[in-house]
């Protein structure tokens with residue numbers, strides 16, 4: 427089979443970016459044999475700068491970049507790093523651009539990439555969860571994919587697209603979309619105090635360094651918004667009610683003071699667990715959306731329900747549709763982790779490359795447009 431070289435450019439070389447680069451290197455031969463695609467990393471960027479070679483970065487440079495970032499060093503500790511501003515120029519090489527950051531700053535470069543004819547794959551939810559007039563072009567663009575933004579490696583967006591493409595009418599979507607908050611609920615249910623459960627989640631690497639990033643519910647709300655917008659409901663963040671798992675009085679204290687104050691929340695949350703248990707229910711952090719709006723927060727669900735059966739950081743998404751009216755279509759499984767997330771992005775990259783980068787695929791796409 428003739429091989430087609432497909433340039434890829436990484437924005438972000440953290441846990442997902444690093445795992446993806448290793449997967450690209452480790453699966454090169456398999457991918458070439460199965461699909462004829464030869465993925466070629468031409469650029470790697472972090473906040474400090476860009477390593478770039480339009481002909482493909484050498485194996486030595488890629489290894490050095492992986493080693494540096496795994497050891498907590500920035501890319502500008504390596505020779506040959508250019509300014510981040512050079513990313514715009516690198517788009518002329520026609521790469522698939524990967525946003526593997528959690529940055530609020532990437533929207534302009536994503537737009538520039540699409541305008542330059544590049545394809546884009548996102549792990550970053552933020553560009554998709556801003557005001558609808560800014561996010562709409564991303565949802566509507568055929569050369570942009572974002573599978574891992576909800577459910578990590580689980581085919582949640584693909585499942586939803588399948589329902590829509592086959593003419594089903596989605597009426598509501600609900601689920602547990604946060605591994606971190608799923609873990610927290612399981613721990614609270616088994617009698618662990620709120621403060622101890624949050625500390626444990628931090629030491630297992632489930633939370634951000636400041637646990638309020640997860641406890642605020644903002645990340646789950648972004649995922650709920652992405653599901654709603656994919657379903658064709660152009661909701662805004664203000665259309666969702668979001669329950670934070672800490673009081674507003676602790677929102678602006680330092681991260682250290684927050685950790686010190688957490689034990690005051692032990693009894694209130696233990697009380698909510700007891701109340702739910704007395705009614706034959708368990709607490710889960712549930713996202714619900716429909717065409718009019720939605721909610722994200724703690725819900726007391728029946729003990730025998732599939733949400734109650736979730737343990738630890740598992741994710742669960744249920745699509746209620748015209749066809750799946752009595753029992754919803756459910757996608758469930760591990761919904762976080764750099765390896766499964768990276769594999770999900772790799773799936774998006776392969777999908778885009780097969781569709782837009784193979785010579786005959788380009789001809790077909792041009793014929794269609």
Ligand SMILES: NC(=O)c1ccc[n+]([C@@H]2O[C@H](COP(=O)([O-])OP(=O)(O)OC[C@H]3O[C@@H](n4cnc5c(N)ncnc54)[C@H](OP(=O)(O)O)[C@@H]3O)[C@@H](O)[C@H]2O)c1
Pocket residue numbers: 437438439440441442443471472473474500510526527528529531532549550551574575578761762763764767
């Ligand atoms: N981990 C998961 O299980 C998972 C699952 C689904 C989705 N995601 C999403 O995937 C994304 C990456 O997650 P992660 O865990 O890999 O995060 P991470 O370890 O914090 O890595 C983020 C990377 O982005 C870089 N970066 C930040 N701003 C940048 C900019 N403006 N330009 C270029 N690079 C920039 C950072 O550089 P520095 O190191 O120099 O700051 C770092 O290399 C996030 O949006 C996350 O929500 C993660």
